[in-house]
Amino acid sequence: MIKTMPANLTELESEVARLRHELQSLEVERKDDDEITIANYLLTRLEQLGVTSVFGVPGDFNMPLLDYIEDHPRIQWIGNCNELNAAYAADGYARVKSHSIGVVVTTFGVGELSAINGIAGAFSEMVPVLHIVGVPSTVQLKTKPLLHHTLGDARFDVFTKAAEQVTISQAMLMNKVHAAAEIDRILIDCITRARPVYLTFPSDMVSEKVSAKRLKIPLSRTLPPNDPQVEQFVLDEIIKVIGEAGGDMAILVDACVLRHDVQDEVKDLVTATRFPVYSTPMGKTTVSEQFDRYGGVYIGSISDPAIKERVESAKLILSIGGLKSDFNTGMYTYRIPTTHTIELHSDHVLVQHAHFPGIGMKQLLPKLTPRLREFRGRASELAVSKAKLEVPIERDNDITQSYFWPRVGKFFKKKDVIVAETGTSNFGILDVPLPEQSVFVSQMLYSSIGWSVGSTLGTALAARNKGLGRVILFVGDGSMQLGVQEISTMTHHGLTPIIFLINNSGYNIERNLHGMNRKYNDIANWKWTSLLTTLGDVDGTLSRSYTVRDKSGLEKLLDDPEFSNAGKIQLVEVIMGKYDTPRALKLAAELSGKYTEKSAKQL
Known part of the structure; x- marks a missing residue:
């Protein structure tokens, strides 16, 4: 009879590995007393993990840390338009930057709560993200004065309790004695367990100094061994x-x-x-x-x-x-x-x-x-049915879902990074075979509408750092309106994604799930081709925008070498029918309705 491992043995062996790392670090620390600020200790660890971009929004409690980030020679501060998009960007960065992590920095209370939906998505989909929160000083955390960004009831730990629900590990840096060890602990959890972690950084701890020698011991990626x-x-x-x-x-x-x-x-x-x-x-x-x-x-x-x-x-x-x-x-x-x-x-x-x-x-x-x-x-x-990339011949010149996805499939190149928003885009592209060394990025489990726009920022930075190809985003008009501000951040940092915006007058996936003709699934139309000049390209030299209304217009654009080269950030507004839906999404919506009905009958 085979003896199986206790259910908690994996956790025990993870703890043994952590303690082994800690003993090695303590031994090194005893041999020398070189010191480093806690802020630079953290940044050095992030650099060792391959982090080159940090996302976030400044706030008074995190600004002392931001000084160190901005001054770091190899890590770039990427200031976002809001914290939710910053969390999405860190998520996208981590998905493409293999063996690294995403990092987002927010301020106490108001900032971290704005980011928590993005962190929850990373938790749901097992993406390693470090959420750093600049918090009041250690004295203020203990005495609990009536501070701004609090709930006004002296519950300074309420935001940490919220974070505990969507992170695998948390650390509160309340003294310098344990600061380095706590930073190492949560980073090891992040890289070995593929989940977000949470770090509070009091404003008075940023410049405190700790031993630098433990940085010579790499963070362990070793998994518990199989019996x-x-x-x-x-x-x-x-x-x-x-x-x-x-x-x-x-x-x-x-x-x-x-x-x-x-x-x-x-x-x-x-x-x-x-x-x-x-x-x-x-x-x-x-x-x-x-x-x-x-x-x-x-x-x-x-x-x-x-x-x-x-x-x-x-x-x-x-x-x-x-x-x-x-x-x-x-x-x-x-x-x-x-x-x-x-x-x-x-x-x-x-x-x-x-x-x-x-x-x-x-x-x-x-x-x-x-x-x-x-x-x-x-x-x-054993036979394999190879997917064929065939563009259907249709009499109508209108752009349909059945035509659009195989046609853009022929536009893709080796090493392209393709981001698809939840809904029409995610389901439409499923049957399209992608080129060699291409990377597909989507969020199908958590399915937070608007995720793809912020994620594309992080994806594009990671792709540039890794030497990948073009970054191509497919997003609907409804989803774009939720995270559109981050286009300005992309432009500011010289990123050149191609954005295919599907304009079908609202939330197509929601229509199919419920309320096909309901007004709540409609949205106000925007002048989409003015977005890029409004959001960063003020003199019109850094971007190009297009509207395509028929197949011939789309064919001409996709065959244009200058467009295909992706030398500038480009937005393509693709006009499609309000009720036209990809095959897979239509079937998924029908099955979802049946599943919901069946579940209700079982109650």
């Missing part, structure tokens, strides 16, 4: 189950492949074994969509029929990093029984009905890949 005996048993069970299925298996990759840094291990697996591989919507571009064994996006009943048939007819599915949310699974319409499923996760494995806690996929995959090579011959024989 060797249990891991061996799991590997044997997986091989046995695959053998029983005759090697008839497909691989399904999902969001946690990205969030928990196993993209390289998955690439090795699919390359070595040649099993057909599919992705979920949240896992799009986790595996190259030009790989010859990649078959497309599986989203339950919403899937392309050929993809649905291939996935659901496989005798076994190896799911890696699965995240079974409603939109990600086609409103829970997977037709894959548990007996046909192996699931690998960051901290556990499921083999059919057997559950193995404490076995992480990061350590398991490199051992699984060589053992699966024995099935390569059979795997190579």
Whole structure:
């Protein structure tokens, strides 16, 4: 009988790793007494993590820290128009800047509460973001005077309590003795657990000095090891189950492949074994969509029929990093029984009905890949339905959803970073195969309307830092109105995204979910082509704006080399029908309605 790990052993081993780091740091500190301000200690740690941009909004309680950020030679302060957009930007930055984190700085109370929705989205979608809050002095935090930005009732901890709900770890720097250790603790949690963390920085602690020597000890990214005996048993069970299925298996990759840094291990697996591989919507571009064994996006009943048939007819599915949310699974319409499923996760494995806690996929995959090579011959024989990028021939010259998405698919290039807003854009682009080394960025689980605009700012800065290609945003007119101010920040920092703004007179996704003809789903129309000159490009030299109303106008623009080169920030207003909806979104809305109705009957 195999002895499984206690459910809390992962947490215990994480604590052991932290204590080991702390002992190493203390040993180094005893050998020398070089000192550094706490502010510069934090910034040095962020630099070690590859952070080159910090987002936020100034406020009186965080300005002492902002002085240090602005003066740092290698970290750039990116001042935002509001805190919510700053949090969105930090989220987008972290998604594209692999092995780094996003950082947002706000002020006490009013600032941090404005940012909390963006932090909640990062928590929901497992994005590593550090939220730094400049707070009153340590004396004021203890004596609790009637200060501005408070609720006026001496509850100075109320905002921290709110933050605890959407961050994995918190630290309050109340004395310099523990400051460095606390900073290290939450940063290790951030990078190993792929979740936001929260740091309060009192104004009088910024210039206090601590030992600099512990900075020589890198922050540990080491995960708790798998129990060797249990891991061996799991590997044997997986091989046995695959053998029983005759090697008839497909691989399904999902969001946690990205969030928990196993993209390289998955690439090795699919390359070595040649099993057909599919992705979920949240896992799009986790595996190259030009790989010859990649078959497309599986989203339950919403899937392309050929993809649905291939996935659901496989005798076994190896799911890696699965995240079974409603939109990600086609409103829970997977037709894959548990007996046909192996699931690998960051901290556990499921083999059919057997559950193995404490076995992480990061350590398991490199051992699984060589053992699966024995099935390569059979795997190579399994058919893959390749997604074809075909632009439909339509008699009407109007721009339709069915025409638009495959047409822009032909516009994409290698290394493009493509950001899609929740709704029309997110669902419209799902069936479009993306180029080699491209990066797809979306927020399908949390689905905060307006997220993509602020996120594009962080995405573009990270893409520039990593040497990626163009940044292309697809956003609806309704969503754009929620976060439009951040276009000015993009222009100010010389970023040149291409923004395709879909003008269909309101909230298309909401119309399909409920209230097709309700006025609450309408919005006031804007003069969209004036946005870029209004929001930063005051003399009209840094940007270009276009309106396309028909297919011929769109074709001409997409074929224009100057437009395609993305040398300036550009906005394209694309006029579409008010009720025209992508196929996948229409099906998702119908299934959502049925699911809601069924759930209500069960009460």
